[in-house]
Amino acid sequence: MKQIDVVGMGPGCREKMTEEAYLAMQQSDVIIGYTVYVDLVRDLFPDKPFLTTPMLRETERCRMAFEEAEKDQRVAMICSGDAGVYGMAGLIYELRESWPEVEIRIIPGITAATGGAAELGAPLMHDFAVISLSDRLTPWEKIEKRLIAAASADFAICLYNPSSKKRSDYLQRACEIMAPYKNPETVCGIVRNIGRDGTETKVMTFAELTVYKVDMFTTVFIGNQETRVIDGKMVTPRGYRDV
Amino acid sequence: MKQIDVVGMGPGCREKMTEEAYLAMQQSDVIIGYTVYVDLVRDLFPDKPFLTTPMLRETERCRMAFEEAEKDQRVAMICSGDAGVYGMAGLIYELRESWPEVEIRIIPGITAATGGAAELGAPLMHDFAVISLSDRLTPWEKIEKRLIAAASADFAICLYNPSSKKRSDYLQRACEIMAPYKNPETVCGIVRNIGRDGTETKVMTFAELTVYKVDMFTTVFIGNQETRVIDGKMVTPRGYRDV
Known part of the structure; x- marks a missing residue:
């Protein structure tokens, strides 16, 4: 066969x-x-x-x-x-x-977007964009353009490959590019070792994420304007509640 | 418990x-x-x-x-x-x-984005955006903004809820909004009844998608500039091949 x-x-x-x-x-x-x-x-x-x-x-x-x-x-x-x-x-x-x-x-x-989301709470829920920060196969200019598009249209965002040995400051660069479109208080979160022993999660603000150190086993979530913290979880409401 | x-x-x-x-x-x-x-x-x-x-x-x-x-x-x-x-x-x-x-x-x-992608071939592969066309819980203006952002930054796009009884022309409207940013020859695809009996897939151009009739059991995929048809499958190269 x-x-x-x-x-x-x-x-x-x-x-x-x-x-x-x-x-x-x-x-x-x-x-x-x-x-x-x-x-x-x-x-x-x-x-x-x-x-x-x-x-x-x-x-x-x-x-x-x-x-x-x-x-x-x-x-x-x-x-x-x-x-x-x-x-x-x-x-x-x-x-x-x-x-x-x-x-x-x-x-x-x-995939890490949905597996990681389940660990953090419900950060995606609604429309979302998935972007890899690795520029090995994509020109950085294209990544920048996608970060700006996703941030300015208020997508929930999931970042793959936020760091590597050669790209230790890429998450910071990405946050700086998105900063003009994001409130510094926007709820964000990271998940490390999704679905494996030693899974770690942390919920923080966009301002905190900008200076947060991540490694290659980390997936990053950036909320939209509606995302909030409920009982320590990162939750993006879909809007059902008001219907 | x-x-x-x-x-x-x-x-x-x-x-x-x-x-x-x-x-x-x-x-x-x-x-x-x-x-x-x-x-x-x-x-x-x-x-x-x-x-x-x-x-x-x-x-x-x-x-x-x-x-x-x-x-x-x-x-x-x-x-x-x-x-x-x-x-x-x-x-x-x-x-x-x-x-x-x-x-x-x-x-x-x-989710339908990854389950449907597997049926069509490999349409997402790289950075992608997921957008629902239902305006029950999201204002249509916000949906429009996200469609434009995703199309203009050349994300592969997956559309959920492309149609319902009350919204039978929403896919067409969405395509018209994205049209200024998409080559009419862009490879697109639809999957109906993902992972169930009677799964249907169809690969077509963006121009064809604009006039294609879908129902509420359909998920729509819109390729990026690189997406092509290989052996009848919708494939977005990641770029590995040239490395």
Whole structure:
């Protein structure tokens, strides 16, 4: 069976995986992924062969998946969160032209925007924008434009990849760009290690977020004009209450 | 146990539920939800008591959940898709002040943006905006502003609630508002009945979408400048390939 399932495994723990994602891994002949994600599921499938590549080797990892599928192996290509949100689904389709006989199936998963939101309370609720601060694959000017658009139209905003070793000040830069459109008291929040041991959440103001230090395991939430703190939770009302 | 689990049940089928969502329903004393969603899970839990309210009775439904929890019932309040994306998570927190002793837990689920994306291919992949076209709880002017912001900053866009009996022309209106910022050839797609029997997908141009008739079970995807059609699938490249 020449098939690649591109599997969104969610944050990594069994409970936050869908049944479909779990079964795709269980029924596969080989599981392929970035080393760190593979380590999250190794214990769930102790007898399964795993193939890994380090970070940033996405094309190599996808080619490896096609090469395995070519050998009639059923492949589970795993992605943290959702397969189609900063995951491998797109690249698998892009590369497919060289292996047209391989069947592709995309299996969605809980992405950090919704997984993290559940930990913080209900920060998104209504219209929202998801923006990655990584400029490895997107010019920074485009990221800036999106930050301004999302802030000025009062979207709730979820920021992925707010920091890395080389980009330790990017969250601060992003906040400065959005500052003209955001009240400094706007309710914001961060979640670290979503759905894993040691999940941390913190609710703060936009002004506090601007100087807050985050790492690469953090997801950032910026409220809209309506967002408030209820019992320590970050909550964006949908408006139902007044109806 | 005075507890409400606000459960994102995904599109409705067992395979696209997380383990955590399934267990929350299984371990509950009563499942509460909008009639249509309850009908999707009734067969999974044949011995469970269910309480339902019709559409638009969200506050009544949430109060019902608190009243049951007060009686030491463990409540699963179910939402289609994700609990925190146009779901009940926010309203439950808003109402909680009258029932401070009730514990709340939010359980994320596969929302239409990621569930629908998986059916179409990989339309989101990178930065994206989610916008509901329903003006029941949001002034239309704000929706317009968000459409313009998302289109002009070249987000991939996912539209929820693109149509209803009273709003049959809203998708067309939304497209006309975005038209100055979108090439008519921009790749778009629709998904109907995500993750259920009779799922339908269709890939088309932005010009075609403008005159396309959708119903309330449809989710709409609008590509960014990079989105293309590969083997009939809607794919937004992340840019990995050139790295």
